[in-house]
Amino acid sequence: MKQQSPVQTSIDLENTTGIETPEGNKIFQQGVILRRVSKFVLGAEEDGLMPIPVFFDPSTGKIVGDTLPKELREEYKDQII
Numbered sequence: 083m084k085q086q087s088p089v090q091t092s093i094d095l096e097n098t099t100g101i102e103t104p105e106g107n108k109i110f111q112q113g114v115i116l117r118r119v120s121k122f123v124l125g126a127e128e129d130g131l132m133p134i135p136v137f138f139d140p141s142t143g144k145i146v147g148d149t150l151p152k153e154l155r156e157e158y159k160d161q162i163i
Contacts, residue, residue: 101146103139103163110137110146115154139163 102108114133121129136149147155147162155162 101148103142103144105139105141107139107141109140111140112136113138115145115150115158 100108101110112135114135117132117134119130119132121127124130134151134154137146138144139146142163143161144163145158145161150158150162
């Protein structure tokens with residue numbers, strides 16, 4: 083069986099804009115938010131955990147809001163930038 087090569091897109095960085103915190107920080111770390119999933123939803127014997135990758139400001143711990151799924155933004159509204 084022949085494997086397909088991943089599609090690569092060439093993006094000119096001059097056509098992008100940087101992300102900055104209100105304090106002027108430009109460096110971010112990657113973390114995860116963990117959500118518990120009911121065993122009934124999973125169809126398993128035990129509850130499970132679902133990791134959701136996000137980026138955050140390491141100096142404040144606040145999450146870059148655009149990296150959160152829209153369904154969670156209201157819940158984390160006090161913890162996003």
